[in-house]
Amino acid sequence: MKPANQIIGQVLRVGIGVLTAIMIGGVTIGSAQESVSVRATLMTGGVPVDDPSAAAWSSAPPATFPMSPQVHWQNRIQEVTVKDVIVRALHDGKQVAVLVEYADPTQDPDDAAALEFMVGDKKAHFAHGQPMLQVEGGPVNIWFWKNKAAKAVDMNAKGFGTLKAQEHQDVKAKGVYSNGTWKVVFSRDLSTGHAEEDVQITPGQFISIAFAVWDGRKDGAGDLVEKGSQKAVSSWWYFRADAPPDYSGYMYAAIAAALALGFQFVLIRKLKKGQSA
Amino acid sequence: MGALGKPIILMVGMYAFLKFVLPNIPGSAPLPSSLIFLYLLLTASGIVIFETLSGESKDAFWGPIQRFLTGENIGGLQALRYGVFILFPLLVGWQTYGSTAVSDLPPTESRTIHPAPPGEYTGLSNPVPKTPENIMQGKGFYAAYCSPCHGGNFDGKGPAARGYIPAPANFADPTTIAMLQESYLFWRIKKGGVGLPIEGAPWKSAMPRWEVELPDEWIWKIIMGEYDGAHQSPRTWE
Incomplete structure (x- = not known):
């Protein structure tokens, strides 16, 4: 028979091991989601690609991003109409839809909006993938919508003056104007066969997204006030499509709790045996 | 439980010192929880070594712990004993869940504000x-x-x-x-x-x-x- 304190010694060693593992694992405290990223909520039954007012959008959390006049490159503009965009996104595992909403006092044929993504692993400057002097950057993928065209253009750029529509057009867009607000839905398959040109959206992974808006109003002389590089832009933010629900955390927790329960049981049994002997 | 009183006071005192006193000493900073845990582990090891140096102190130290765990003649503490047995597995399960859950936060970014010029x-x-x-x-x-x-x-x-x-x-x-x-x-x-x-x-x-x-x-x-x-x-x- 082993003396009781020897048993306790053994038990303590195991216990300290378990406790250490717990403490190193640490406690993860849930944190509030600020507007630093767009979260595409996973839904079933097809995303509302043609309907900015669909009820399904209420299940997608809105994220608000501030806009600035584009100043990085000429021609610049000092003031823009749109100060913020509100963005929501949905996906069903196959298609993704991004709803961009913003205030614009007038509906004009030249009103336009665009999403911009980094393509692949290389970083790209937020201003059209402008070449960086000390870092080799990648291209950007731009999804462009214009009111009078009533469709999206799928484009690429790697620096100002290089913007070009792709040969294969994968993006759709639909804009609806009401009560001084534009709601524009961009949609595409999560992945395409052209990873060199198109952003590929893998559920669970963060990718970079930026926004641009043109108010198509005209000045007294009949010229467009916002056009080309004279537009409202945002900085880079994050975008993530929700991964399918993962319940493995509950399984691991149940296993750990069962092990702890078993450990207690063995400990008490051994101690009682040691005492009675 | 006389022999256990001092070690418990020592552990609580050590925790309070590390958590609340040390960060307020000028030039110091709050300690990460993993470091506090490491210090408490060292303190506990020191106590165990000290208490088991002689046969009498060993029995005086382990005896009460053993009695509490086996539930022998502990009277009113019986409820506490069952509470510990229920809470411990739950705590382990909760901690495991917390450490395996996927984070909702975007990747952290570090940016050097004034990098060296060419x-x-x-x-x-x-x-x-x-x-x-x-x-x-x-x-x-x-x-x-x-x-x-x-x-x-x-x-x-x-x-x-x-x-x-x-x-x-x-x-x-x-x-x-x-x-x-x-x-x-x-x-x-x-x-x-x-x-x-x-x-x-x-x-x-x-x-x-x-x-x-x-x-x-x-x-x-x-x-x-x-x-x-x-x-x-x-x-x-x-």
Whole structure:
């Protein structure tokens, strides 16, 4: 028979091991989601690609991003109409839809909006993938919508003056104007066969997204006030499509709790045996 | 439970010291929980070694623990004993869940705010004489080219600033141009955001590459106007 304190010694060693593992694992405290990223909520039954007012959008959390006049490159503009965009996104595992909403006092044929993504692993400057002097950057993928065209253009750029529509057009867009607000839905398959040109959206992974808006109003002389590089832009933010629900955390927790329960049981049994002997 | 009193007081006291006293000592900082745990583990090991040095102290130390765990003659503590047996597995399960759950937070980013300039931009001195006329002219260029973002008051709060991350530099802040040399500003203005090295996250800065639009002489004058307008002086090595 082993003396009781020897048993306790053994038990303590195991216990300290378990406790250490717990403490190193640490406690993860849930944190509030600020507007630093767009979260595409996973839904079933097809995303509302043609309907900015669909009820399904209420299940997608809105994220608000501030806009600035584009100043990085000429021609610049000092003031823009749109100060913020509100963005929501949905996906069903196959298609993704991004709803961009913003205030614009007038509906004009030249009103336009665009999403911009980094393509692949290389970083790209937020201003059209402008070449960086000390870092080799990648291209950007731009999804462009214009009111009078009533469709999206799928484009690429790697620096100002290089913007070009792709040969294969994968993006759709639909804009609806009401009560001084534009709601524009961009949609595409999560992945395409052209990873060199198109952003590929893998559920669970963060990718970079930026926004641009043109108010198509005209000045007294009949010229467009916002056009080309004279537009409202945002900085880079994050975008993530929700991964399918993962319940493995509950399984691991149940296993750990069962092990702890078993450990207690063995400990008490051994101690009682040691005492009675 | 007499033999257990002192160790318990010692552990609680140690925790309180590490958690609440140590961070308030000048020059110190709050300890990460993993470090606190390590110190408490060392304290506990010390107690166990000390208490088991002799046979009597060993029995006096382990006896009460053993009695509590086996539930022998502990009277009113029986409820506490069952509570511990229920709470311990739940705690282990909760901690395991917390450490395996997938984070909802985007990747963390670190950005060096003032990365080192290329060699050719160190130690240059401003070739433009510091006359009231030149400073005046520099302020005029600043108002035209820089103030939309960096602000008419040199505070980084221009009307075009709101959407940009990183925010345009606030020149009135003593941690910006006041701790930099004129040659550093010359580099930043000439090459802009895209001229930053990788640690400066050049893909996010909206700062224009002014060398394609403004002559060097104007840039030197803008630098003078910025220091004067923000009531700062360039850093020097004298």
